[in-house]
Amino acid sequence: MQQIIYFFQKFKNFLFFLLLAFISLALTFNNLNFHKSKFVNSANFISGGLYSQVSNISEYWNLKSENKRLAEENKRLKNRLEKNNIMVFNVDSTIIDSTKYHQKYTFTTAKIINNNYTKDFNFLTINKGLNQGIGQEMAVINSKGIIGITDNTSNGYARVQSILNKNSKINARLKHSNYFGSLGWNGIDYNTVQLSDIPRQAPLQIGDTIETGGKSTIFPEGILIGVITKINKGNTADNTVDVTLFNDMSNLGYVYVIKNLDKKEIKSLEVLQDE
Amino acid sequence: MNKTINTPTLFFSLLFLQIFVLNNIHFLGFINPYLYIVFVFLYPLKENRIPFLFYSFLLGLSIDFFSDSGGIHALSILCIAYLRLFFIRLYFRKVVADYAFFKLKSESFGKIFNYTVTLTLIHHFIYFSFANFSFNNYANVLLNTLYSSIFTLVLYFLGTYIFTKKE
Numbered sequence: 001m002q003q004i005i006y007f008f009q010k011f012k013n014f015l016f017f018l019l020l021a022f023i024s025l026a027l028t029f030n031n032l033n034f035h036k037s038k039f040v041n042s043a044n045f046i047s048g049g050l051y052s053q054v055s056n057i058s059e060y061w062n063l064k065s066e067n068k069r070l071a072e073e074n075k076r077l078k079n080r081l082e083k084n085n086i087m088v089f090n091v092d093s094t095i096i097d098s099t100k101y102h103q104k105y106t107f108t109t110a111k112i113i114n115n116n117y118t119k120d121f122n123f124l125t126i127n128k129g130l131n132q133g134i135g136q137e138m139a140v141i142n143s144k145g146i147i148g149i150t151d152n153t154s155n156g157y158a159r160v161q162s163i164l165n166k167n168s169k170i171n172a173r174l175k176h177s178n179y180f181g182s183l184g185w186n187g188i189d190y191n192t193v194q195l196s197d198i199p200r201q202a203p204l205q206i207g208d209t210i211e212t213g214g215k216s217t218i219f220p221e222g223i224l225i226g227v228i229t230k231i232n233k234g235n236t237a238d239n240t241v242d243v244t245l246f247n248d249m250s251n252l253g254y255v256y257v258i259k260n261l262d263k264k265e266i267k268s269l270e271v272l273q274d275e
Numbered sequence: 276m277n278k279t280i281n282t283p284t285l286f287f288s289l290l291f292l293q294i295f296v297l298n299n300i301h302f303l304g305f306i307n308p309y310l311y312i313v314f315v316f317l318y319p320l321k322e323n324r325i326p327f328l329f330y331s332f333l334l335g336l337s338i339d340f341f342s343d344s345g346g347i348h349a350l351s352i353l354c355i356a357y358l359r360l361f362f363i364r365l366y367f368r369k370v371v372a373d374y375a376f377f378k379l380k381s382e383s384f385g386k387i388f389n390y391t392v393t394l395t396l397i398h399h400f401i402y403f404s405f406a407n408f409s410f411n412n413y414a415n416v417l418l419n420t421l422y423s424s425i426f427t428l429v430l431y432f433l434g435t436y437i438f439t440k441k442e
Contacts, residue, residue, distance in 0.1 A: 013324050017357045020332045024346030024353060027336075028405055031345025040339050040346065047341045054295055116343065118305045120407060123343035159343065166408075250301075 032121060032167060041152045041159045042114055042125045048157030052127050055113040059253065066253040073143035105220055108132060108257045110140075112147075113157075117249045120187040122162040124148060128257065129156045137218055139258040145224045145246040146170065146212060147255055158257075164190055164249055172225055172243075173213035174202065180213040183225065183243070190249050193226065196240040204231050210243050217263045282318065286334055289314050294341040305419070308426040311338060311348075312398050315356050316391060316431075320363065320377045331356035344406065351401040355394045366390045380439065391431060392424075399424045 008015065027040050042048065059066075110132075114125035128134050130153050140147045140160050148160040148168070161168055164185050172195055173180035179202035181195045195210060208228045214221025230242035260266075293311040300307055314334055318327055335349030342348070363369055366386050369377055379387060399420040407416050 013328070013357070016325055016328055017353065020328065020353050021350060024332070024336070024350035027339070027346030028350065029345070031343070032408065040336070040343075042341055042343050044340065051341075114341075118301050118307070119344070121344075125343075 042123065043129065043152050043154045043157040043159040045154060045156070048113070048125060048127070048129075048154065051113040051125055052111075052157075055111065055127075059111070062251065062253050065251060069143055069253070076143070104260065104262055106133075106259045106261065108134065108259070109254055110134070110158075110257050111254050112160075112252045115250070115252055117162070117164050117190040120166050122164045123151065124160040124162050124252070126150075126158050126160055126255065126257070127156070129153045129158050131155050133259065134158045134257055135259070138260075139219045139223075140255050141219075141223055141258065142247065142252065142255045144248075145226065146219065147247065147249075147252065149218055150257065162249070163193060163245075170219065171213040171215040172210050174198075174204075175209040175211050175222075177202065180215060181239075183210075191244055192229070193243050193245060194240050195228075195243050196238040198239050198241070200239060204228060204241060206231060217260050217266050220258060220260075282330065285314060285317060286330065290334060290337050293338055298342055302426065306422045306426055308423060308430050309348075309399065309402065310427055310430050310434075311335075312352055312355060312395065312427070313431055313434075315352065315359055315394060316379060320360075320369075320374045322371060322374055324360065328353065328356050347402055347405045350405065351398045354401055355398045358397065359394065362390055362393055366393075380435070392428060395424045395427055395431075396420065399427070 031040065042051065108128060110126040110128040112124050113127050116122040116124065124140075124147070126134075126140070134150060134153055136150055136153060138150045140150060146163060148162040148165070149170075150158045151161045152159045163170060163183070166185060166187050168183075168185060170183040171180060172183040179199050181198035183193055183195050185193045198204070206228055210225045210228065212219040212221060212223040212225065224246055226243040226245040226247075228241050229244045232240055289311045293309070297308050297310055311334060315331055318330070321327065332349050332353045335352035336346065338344075338348040339346055363377070366389050367377070367382060379390075400416070403416045403419045403423075407413075
């Protein structure tokens with residue numbers, strides 16, 4: 001007994017060091033698992049509150065680019081509305097069947113209060129959380145394209161796993177055909193992501209637009225991502241192409257969070273299939 | 276620094292400086308200084324090291340909270356906090372009786388330089404190894420360590436130069 005107490009006395013610093021090192025290692029490993037990091041993330045009350053205070057001040061610097069983005073989005077939506085009007089006129093029917101109306105997605109606006117893009121595993125923080133109906137695994141986009149997937153949420157804030165995260169995997173496809181692959185990031189350039197596992201027979205050309213594929217319950221179909229800028233001609237297994245994003249990930253302001261209302265139904269069907 | 280700054284002030288000023296200013300620098304696209312490790316350099320030397328280790332860990336963990344990095348900052352600052360005594364013994368040749376009178380600024384510049392450079396390099400190396408989290412592109416880790424260390428050290432020496440009163 002004496003020996004044990006003596007041992008603890010002698011090595012107390014080292015043992016304390018080991019304890020703290022173990023805690024921090026555990027937190028590090030947990031952080032890289034998708035929505036496993038319950039404790040250490042920026043979506044808590046203190047860091048979220050501080051970040052939103054700071055972003056209230058700094059958002060004035062981005063008003064110009066934010067305005068431009070909004071005007072461009074309005075232009076795009078108005079053009080789509082015009083096309084839609086013509087389609088409505090062409091439809092030869094006077095009855096609108098309101099019982100067939102079905103909403104699949106809801107959109108919530110949020111503001112990005114903390115943005116990272118230089119690390120290998122990047123996360124963003126937004127100023128909406130559980131109180132505003134934001135949960136885990138919802139899509140985060142802006143008018144120019146996709147941004148990420150919500151990860152951990154607190155009452156007022158949520159953490160978003162950016163597409164610039166080495167763990168991120170998003171279903172994406174070519175706009176002009178239905179060939180799809182999975183979109184990831186190699187950690188090098190924050191403007192370029194990698195689309196891999198596209199079928200070999202898919203006709204790829206530089207300048208082709210990539211959009212989300214809608215094969216998952218997170219992202220709706222047809223949200224813009226970027227254009228192909230480099231095609232590897234080599235005979236690699238995973239046929240990877242480089243995609244330059246439409247979004248400038250270093251300058252993000254307001255975003256939309258998309259909730260899939262059918263998610264529970266789809267997930268329950270998929271679970272049934274597995275059994 | 277003529278009078279010793281008290282620990283809570285140092286702790287919070289370094290924390291806020293790091294998360295609100297230095298984490299957003301992105302010099303040349305990817306280089307950030309990690310100046311919060313100055314806490315380890317400036318914390319007074321005492322015989323009981325447990326509070327010192329704990330405060331360092333807490334500072335690292337607070338920065339982890341803000342930068343979504345799990346426990347990487349906490350781990351790397353903890354390592355240099357633990358190793359600090361060894362390097363003080365090595366470079367400044369102090370024994371236990373000298374601890375209470377040890378002041379970093381009263382030492383010669385060469386010794387301070389060796390001491391800070393060693394600790395900074397160790398910290399940045401641990402930090403970037405875990406931030407990379409794989410054994411691929413280790414050259415990247417080494418380059419990041421080198422550039423960020425230079426940035427941190429330049430800021431540290433400029434800071435001490437500015438805040439030191441001339442007599």
